[in-house]
Amino acid sequence: MMVDAVETAPGDAEAMILDSVDRFLERDVKPDVRRLEHDDIYPAEIVEKMKALGLFGAIIPAEYGGLGLSCRTYSRIIERISRVWMSLSGIINSHLIMASAVRRFGTPEQKREFLPRFATGELRGGLALTEPDCGTDLQAVRTTARREGEHYVINGTKTWISNGIEGQCFALLVKTDPQATPRHRGMSLFLAEKGPGFSVSRKLEKLGYKGIDSAELVFQDYRIPAARLIGGVEGRGLQHALGGLELGRINVAARGVGVAQAALDEALAYSQARHTFGKPICEHQAIQIKLADIATRVQASRLLVAEAAAAYDRGERCDMEAGMAKLFATEAAVFCSLESMRIHGGYGYSKEFNVERLYRDAPLLVIGEGTNELQRLIIARQLVERNPA
Numbered sequence: 001m002m003v004d005a006v007e008t009a010p011g012d013a014e015a016m017i018l019d020s021v022d023r024f025l026e027r028d029v030k031p032d033v034r035r036l037e038h039d040d041i042y043p044a045e046i047v048e049k050m051k052a053l054g055l056f057g058a059i060i061p062a063e064y065g066g067l068g069l070s071c072r073t074y075s076r077i078i079e080r081i082s083r084v085w086m087s088l089s090g091i092i093n094s095h096l097i098m099a100s101a102v103r104r105f106g107t108p109e110q111k112r113e114f115l116p117r118f119a120t121g122e123l124r125g126g127l128a129l130t131e132p133d134c135g136t137d138l139q140a141v142r143t144t145a146r147r148e149g150e151h152y153v154i155n156g157t158k159t160w161i162s163n164g165i166e167g168q169c170f171a172l173l174v175k176t177d178p179q180a181t182p183r184h185r186g187m188s189l190f191l192a193e194k195g196p197g198f199s200v201s202r203k204l205e206k207l208g209y210k211g212i213d214s215a216e217l218v219f220q221d222y223r224i225p226a227a228r229l230i231g232g233v234e235g236r237g238l239q240h241a242l243g244g245l246e247l248g249r250i251n252v253a254a255r256g257v258g259v260a261q262a263a264l265d266e267a268l269a270y271s272q273a274r275h276t277f278g279k280p281i282c283e284h285q286a287i288q289i290k291l292a293d294i295a296t297r298v299q300a301s302r303l304l305v306a307e308a309a310a311a312y313d314r315g316e317r318c319d320m321e322a323g324m325a326k327l328f329a330t331e332a333a334v335f336c337s338l339e340s341m342r343i344h345g346g347y348g349y350s351k352e353f354n355v356e357r358l359y360r361d362a363p364l365l366v367i368g369e370g371t372n373e374l375q376r377l378i379i380a381r382q383l384v385e386r387n388p389a
Helices: 010-039 044-053 071-105 108-120 237-273 285-313 319-349 355-365 372-386
Strands: 125-128 144-148 151-162 169-175 187-193 198-203 214-225
Touching (some): 010 071, 071 108, 071 151, 071 169, 071 187, 071 237, 071 285, 125 151, 125 237, 151 187, 169 237, 187 214, 187 237, 237 355, 285 319, 319 372
Parallel strands (some): 125 169
Antiparallel strands (some): 144 151, 151 214, 198 214
16 A cells, blocks of 8 residues: 555654555565575566555655655665665666656646656656766767657667666657757757657666666657657756756665665674684674674764755755765775675675675665766865865
């Protein structure tokens, strides 16, 4: 049953929602994670239950049928999901960045038409930004949209698109004026539903992050109504895409907290069960130092995510706060998963234990939603801008 946008005190509402998510994860996700992840199977039945919980409408306003949750509550949900299986958080995240672009920048007609369908999960999808020769430098996209009467004709290729196979609709970044200077003035964002001229060329195989589909999308004379241009005005696509990435980076940071916490959980349990030299290994100082380092990084990451989410909820510019949270929490996930594996010894390298999955999932987080090298530049520039000499 869908969790309603509850009319109680905020703390009570959040507790109820988080409790529902915890019960869902324990009952419907944990028993099947290892099988689905190992075989790289899209978790269709779990996705249906996520729809029933209302998770595809987590931050969509209640007036459009969503839960209308704060970013703070949403980030806590993502942490919990990632603690069990990070891939599920990606199925929601890319979808909600697309929904956020419509909520913040769409025309009234676009909001009425799409947000209710996004909220129920009837129409799911994500963000189509990256191209084979374009990742961090989004202004280098080559996919073009040419106006023809009341339609645009789109040609180009997008890659590493989450939900690319199972999704039906994508916020698609294109060049409507390839000659524009500066380049961003020639970029626009469309709501592109699958149809003639829009195909999936291949599924991309990955080290980790299994279950969620990552795909290459091809557009060949794909015709899209002009009414699908988000906001109805050309030249604002880059700003619309970057606006959604603040939420995306908070989501990825929350995933980092979840993965790091899971690594700590696994390390604590194993170190108390495993004995060497006549005592549990948690009593050896070398292991205690590792546990302390992991736990400290988990808690510091959680606090940074909370601060970034609070700034987002206040409506403030928070690219620095989101960048700090994303940078620290994702590096913590990599560190903690490796340290947990070392605590497990040889068993950490075995598929019989969850830690090897955490170790494979974590590296994606330092790359996705803007590399951590980019986050450092964003942080530094904002520090200077906010603190003029």
